[in-house]
Amino acid sequence: MSVADQSAYVEGLALFRARMQCLFEEWKAKPFSAPENQFPVELLNALRTMGAFDALFSVEDNGLGLCQTSEGGQVLLTLLRRIGYLSLSLGRCLEGHVNVVRLVELYGTRFQRHALKLQLKNENLAGIWVTDGSSAVSIQREGPSYRLSGIKGFASGVRQVSVALITAIPEHGEALMVLAPTTDLERQRPGPGALTGMQASGTGAYDFTGLQISPDDIIGSPGDYLRQPEFSAGAWRGSAVALGGMDHLIDLLREELLERERAGSPHQLARIGEALILQKTAAMWVHEAAQAAYSAHMKSEDVTSIINLARLAVEKAALELITLVQRSLGLSAFIKGKAVEQVMRDLATYLRQPAPDEALTEAAAWFVHHDWPEAGP
Ligand SMILES: Cc1cc2nc3c(=O)[nH]c(=O)nc-3n(C[C@H](O)[C@H](O)[C@H](O)COP(=O)(O)OP(=O)(O)OC[C@H]3O[C@@H](n4cnc5c(N)ncnc54)[C@H](O)[C@@H]3O)c2cc1C
Numbered sequence: 001m002s003v004a005d006q007s008a009y010v011e012g013l014a015l016f017r018a019r020m021q022c023l024f025e026e027w028k029a030k031p032f033s034a035p036e037n038q039f040p041v042e043l044l045n046a047l048r049t050m051g052a053f054d055a056l057f058s059v060e061d062n063g064l065g066l067c068q069t070s071e072g073g074q075v076l077l078t079l080l081r082r083i084g085y086l087s088l089s090l091g092r093c094l095e096g097h098v099n100v101v102r103l104v105e106l107y108g109t110r111f112q113r114h115a116l117k118l119q120l121k122n123e124n125l126a127g128i129w130v131t132d133g134s135s136a137v138s139i140q141r142e143g144p145s146y147r148l149s150g151i152k153g154f155a156s157g158v159r160q161v162s163v164a165l166i167t168a169i170p171e172h173g174e175a176l177m178v179l180a181p182t183t184d185l186e187r188q189r190p191g192p193g194a195l196t197g198m199q200a201s202g203t204g205a206y207d208f209t210g211l212q213i214s215p216d217d218i219i220g221s222p223g224d225y226l227r228q229p230e231f232s233a234g235a236w237r238g239s240a241v242a243l244g245g246m247d248h249l250i251d252l253l254r255e256e257l258l259e260r261e262r263a264g265s266p267h268q269l270a271r272i273g274e275a276l277i278l279q280k281t282a283a284m285w286v287h288e289a290a291q292a293a294y295s296a297h298m299k300s301e302d303v304t305s306i307i308n309l310a311r312l313a314v315e316k317a318a319l320e321l322i323t324l325v326q327r328s329l330g331l332s333a334f335i336k337g338k339a340v341e342q343v344m345r346d347l348a349t350y351l352r353q354p355a356p357d358e359a360l361t362e363a364a365a366w367f368v369h370h371d372w373p374e375a376g377p
Pocket of ligand 1: 156
């Protein structure tokens with residue numbers, strides 16, 4: 001990029017940040033009222049109108065490269081954090097959408113990248129539905145096309161998503177990534193059961209059985225979905241959303257203690273201090289994880305190990321924060337219909353991410369033999 005292009009790029013990012021901050025302030029000021037199982041359509045539309053979805057694409061595709069450059073990555077971090085504050089459920093769906101854009105940019109052909117961009121321009125939300133139902137989704141060749149079979153068991157935004165990136169297992173070989181249409185209402189299924197939190201994410205299931213897809217819908221090569229560092233690195237975005245949930249809880253804690261004139265108690269102050277330390281600790285981990293995810297010079301294992309540790313550090317900080325909030329507010333934090341009660345349930349549910357034991361021990365096994373990498377350019 002030339003110096004002039006670089007400065008126009010930085011300016012574009014700054015303008016985007018300012019618009020994002022306006023949206024955040026406006027939505028933060030709204031009263032907490034929506035039924036908790038209602039998908040946040042209005043916030044989704046507001047995000048679209050302020051250009052958040054277009055900004056994900058590369059500069060060549062008239063975006064702001066939020067999925068490509070490290071400067072863009074820092075802006076994406078703030079976007080995910082702010083949306084996590086406003087709605088963890090929408091944060092989950094936004095994160096899925098970003099993941100699809102990122103995977104198609106990394107592994108898709110030029111034609112596929114262009115096709116996805118056109119598809120997403122038309123107000124479509126993308127989902128990443130990789131968690132299988134009782135058995136894995138399979139894919140079989142059928143003449144010039146392919147046929148899918150099976151159910152994806154955790155499908156966030158099942159009613160809103162119109163295209164999903166799914167994994168499907170061929171008869172021989174490793175899983176393939178497939179971009180499949182998801183607009184057939186007859187194929188929607190109830191999902192994993194009533195979750196105690198994250199109900200607004202509209203998490204259902206989707207039956208792909210019998211769906212025919214063309215070779216152009218297959219993204220990348222067999223095994224690409226699990227290819228490192230991308231497979232583990234993407235977890236930093238979920239941590240950024242969870243961090244937004246922590247920010248929200250801390251605000252709710254401070255507000256209620258002030259309202260009830262309890263904030264001056266030395267015991268409450270000690271807990272507020274502890275809560276702020278947890279928030280800042282989580283924020284520092286997320287920043288480090290985002291930097292690692294966009295690093296051009298770090299070893300793949302360094303990237304995945306840092307991000308695995310970061311996601312566990314954020315999980316731990318958030319769980320400790322929930323305990324502190326419950327201790328500080330007492331029974332008042334357990335009253336249904338209050339924001340603090342719902343955010344705690346949403347956050348606790350959101351924090352259930354796959355294979356945490358493996359993430360910890362794999363990172364530990366790497367750093368037993370390797371030093372922490374220097375922060376690079
Ligand atoms: C609100 C919500 C929305 C979601 N939306 C989507 C979506 O749109 N798309 C999608 O694909 N998925 C989605 N998911 C699923 C999500 O990505 C994870 O698959 C899920 O949250 C994993 O959580 P878990 O606690 O069951 O993980 P697990 O990995 O089952 O972990 C549970 C515990 O078991 C341990 N463990 C894991 N594997 C083993 C093993 N082999 N042997 C022994 N112990 C083991 C873990 O370390 C951990 O201690 C969603 C989940 C939620 C909560």
